[in-house]
Amino acid sequence: MKILIKNGRLIDPKNNIDAMRDVYIAAGKIVAIGAAPAGFTANRTIDASGKIVCPGLVDLSARLREPGFEYIATLESEMDAACAGGVTSLACPPDTDPPLDEPGLVEMLKYRARTLNKARVYPIGALTAGLKGSQLTEMAELRDAGCVAFSHADVPLTDNQVLFYAMQYAATFNIPVWLRPQDASLARNGVAHDGQVATRLGLPSIPVCAETTALATILLLARETGARVHLCRLSSAEAINMVRRARHDGATVTCDVAVHHLHLSEMDIGYFDPHCHLIPPLRSQRDRDALRRGLADHTVDAVCSDHCPVDDDAKQLPFSESEPGATGLELLLPLTLKWAEEDHVTLPTALARITRDAANILGIDAGHLSVGADADLCVFDAERYWKVEPSSLLSQGKNTPYSGLELKGRVTHTLVGGQVAYEAK
Amino acid sequence: MWLNPRNPQLNKNGELHHLLSLEGLPVEILRQILDTANSFVGVTQRDVKKVPLLRGKAVFNIFFEASTRTRTTFEIAAKRLSADVINLAINVSSTSKGESVLDTVANLSAMQADMFIVRHAASGAPHLIAKHVGPDIHVINAGDGRHSHPTQGLLDVFAIRHYKKDFTNLRVAIVGDILHSRVARSQIHALTTLGCPEIRVIGPRTLIPAEIRGLGVHVYHDMREGLKDVDVVSMLRLQNERMKGALLASGQEFYKYYGLNDEKLALAKPDAIVLHPGPMNRGVEIDSSVADGKQSVILPQVSFGIAIRMAVMSIVAGN
Structure with a gap:
């Protein structure tokens, strides 16, 4: 299958290209950019006039709910959602049932994902067996089975000795450890930011110090152990400042934020809207603005969808009893574009945060359109407005705080390995 | 939607439909409740303590959390307004069988309830219920978590x-x-x-x-x-x-x-x-x-509590 994508504005942050270039694809690879290679006859031509052609998006956190929670979402539904959102590579956290703590589970997940022929799935392995926080997993074996990093998802890891050993062990094999900083005891029973909304609504709260004390511990342990640490979904201005200072002092940690936290704050909880019950909690507007600035100045390396499909019954409960999370795969691109437009960030910089930079954190060869690379790419209309309607999302998780919102930027084509994995009707 | 999205306790005419919180209630409505309660203080001190304002209406006290005083004063208030009162202590019945709040409420709605008096341990539960009941049902918050009473x-x-x-x-x-x-x-x-x-x-x-x-x-x-x-x-x-x-x-x-x-x-x-x-x-x-x-x-607070609850119930039922 040979595909020509012509007349599009090609933006490839990694190769520093932002120009009108045609893309030539054959046998799953990009064979030429710009001029046609000798003897190239396309079986299919995609006219990208007025559209942007960019590397397929790389998402650092998407829950697929498999194995174990197929009633909430299946690999099929979520991979369709990924492709509809232009996402061609995604990392999935290990908090499945059972957790991703054995090579067999990881191989099965990789195999299931491969047979669907949609986005590429990069499992994050469990740092401890069963995510129980005591026994280390066979990280090297799991890496060989396909895990790109290890984390504890959102399950508290309360024993710092175990964390210390886990980081040392991972460092032995140069395996990355991904951690979302949150002190479990300071966050105990909390469901919302310890701010004016939780005070008014009487919601049990999670103070910023729950994030920053854990972050301080992780930064010190990272220095001590030499582990490659990536910090997931930071939520507070103070955490961003701490990362900035640590980097200044020579730390090599990376970090990401969830796209929801760029746009929402505690105020959006309104009258107990369970769709704004997220992990970490939505914090103040000041925190939100600091995350936005951090992403622009590259203190924050990447932005992820933090895709969490939740079924309707689990959201139709009082706020504190509702299940946290929001659907995100189909909204990552338009919400990133919205941030860029509002904060005057250039399109190539914005796209870098969801392609090149995310791929660097994952340590995978993706997120660029070099000749010879896998033809994973996304064509989108940056000017097209559309309204978020839960029922029209492909994800089985219809849980979104953005219901009814008009967003700009819609994917028209997604290619994975040179195959059209999604095409807008 | 018959409720005002900016203030889900008010109907589209700005009148009190549910009583969920005192936050955001206009001062006129607060005064209306206090003045109406004042007129009921007289009733509660009469020999015959009943008025027929809620005759034929079914008031369900649904308490997902234990309470004696509040539930009793709501019951007395409803009875003095001539309503039929049904008391349900849900903490010992349905939720222990795994039924969700909204299912419980849907079942009770099907029994032709006119008003729900709700107490729940989670902040915001009455808001959730108010969002899902039919347009003729009124919800009165009898205490939700740390939020409101x-x-x-x-x-x-x-x-x-x-x-x-x-x-x-x-x-x-x-x-x-x-x-x-x-x-x-x-x-x-x-x-x-x-x-x-x-x-x-x-x-x-x-x-x-x-x-x-x-x-x-x-x-x-x-x-x-x-x-x-x-x-x-x-x-x-x-x-x-x-x-x-x-x-x-x-x-x-x-x-x-x-x-x-x-x-x-x-x-x-x-x-x-x-x-x-x-x-x-x-x-x-x-x-x-x-x-x-x-x-x-x-102790006077307790007696006033009955008058206040009579006032709130009669006002929402009249809107």
Whole structure:
């Protein structure tokens, strides 16, 4: 299958290209950019006039709910959602049932994902067996089975000795450890930011110090152990400042934020809207603005969808009893574009945060359109407005705080390995 | 949608449809409730205590959390309005069988309920129920988590108005566990809406929420300083379990620093009144000599509570 994508504005942050270039694809690879290679006859031509052609998006956190929670979402539904959102590579956290703590589970997940022929799935392995926080997993074996990093998802890891050993062990094999900083005891029973909304609504709260004390511990342990640490979904201005200072002092940690936290704050909880019950909690507007600035100045390396499909019954409960999370795969691109437009960030910089930079954190060869690379790419209309309607999302998780919102930027084509994995009707 | 999205307790004409919280209620509605309650105080003191305003209506007391006083006063209020009252203590029936709040409510709606009086341990549960009931059903919050207890807040301001006549020159101190108190939040919203110029909250730092100043109150950690020259002292109940955790050292120490006794009360204005939502912990937050003293209005509060609940039920049923 040979595909020509012509007349599009090609933006490839990694190769520093932002120009009108045609893309030539054959046998799953990009064979030429710009001029046609000798003897190239396309079986299919995609006219990208007025559209942007960019590397397929790389998402650092998407829950697929498999194995174990197929009633909430299946690999099929979520991979369709990924492709509809232009996402061609995604990392999935290990908090499945059972957790991703054995090579067999990881191989099965990789195999299931491969047979669907949609986005590429990069499992994050469990740092401890069963995510129980005591026994280390066979990280090297799991890496060989396909895990790109290890984390504890959102399950508290309360024993710092175990964390210390886990980081040392991972460092032995140069395996990355991904951690979302949150002190479990300071966050105990909390469901919302310890701010004016939780005070008014009487919601049990999670103070910023729950994030920053854990972050301080992780930064010190990272220095001590030499582990490659990536910090997931930071939520507070103070955490961003701490990362900035640590980097200044020579730390090599990376970090990401969830796209929801760029746009929402505690105020959006309104009258107990369970769709704004997220992990970490939505914090103040000041925190939100600091995350936005951090992403622009590259203190924050990447932005992820933090895709969490939740079924309707689990959201139709009082706020504190509702299940946290929001659907995100189909909204990552338009919400990133919205941030860029509002904060005057250039399109190539914005796209870098969801392609090149995310791929660097994952340590995978993706997120660029070099000749010879896998033809994973996304064509989108940056000017097209559309309204978020839960029922029209492909994800089985219809849980979104953005219901009814008009967003700009819609994917028209997604290619994975040179195959059209999604095409807008 | 028949409800106002900006304020889900009001209908599209701006009238009270549900009573979920006192936050954001217009002062006219607060005054309407207080004035209506005033007219019911007479009824409750008559020989024949019933009026026919809710005749033929079915009022369901659905209590997902235990309560004696609030449930009883709602029941009395509904009966005095001639309604049929059905009491359900859900904590011991359906939810233990795994039924969700909304399923319980849907089932009761199918039994032709006209009004739900809801108590729940989770903040916001009455909002959730109000969002899902049919347009002819009214929801009244009888206490949700730490969020709101609007009829308690109303009866407290009713008592204050009864004894002090006017709100615009009052200093009110609310003392104790503000963090977990739906009563404190309701009092603060009612008092600020009615024009009370100075509200103080008094308690140890562990029991004062982070952003309480945003509600327009002054924070004191020294009770003697906080009680100085106040017109009203509202004591809050300290739940027994709070004395065991890490928020407080002991009941004795709490009483020493934040309990109300005659000596501390003497720092308030000589004609200051003392409120307590009950049930009281004598010797923990309040001394018996104050609770039973001449400045205490704790028992009149209970009678006013019936009038307030009659007023709220008759007003929402009429809108």
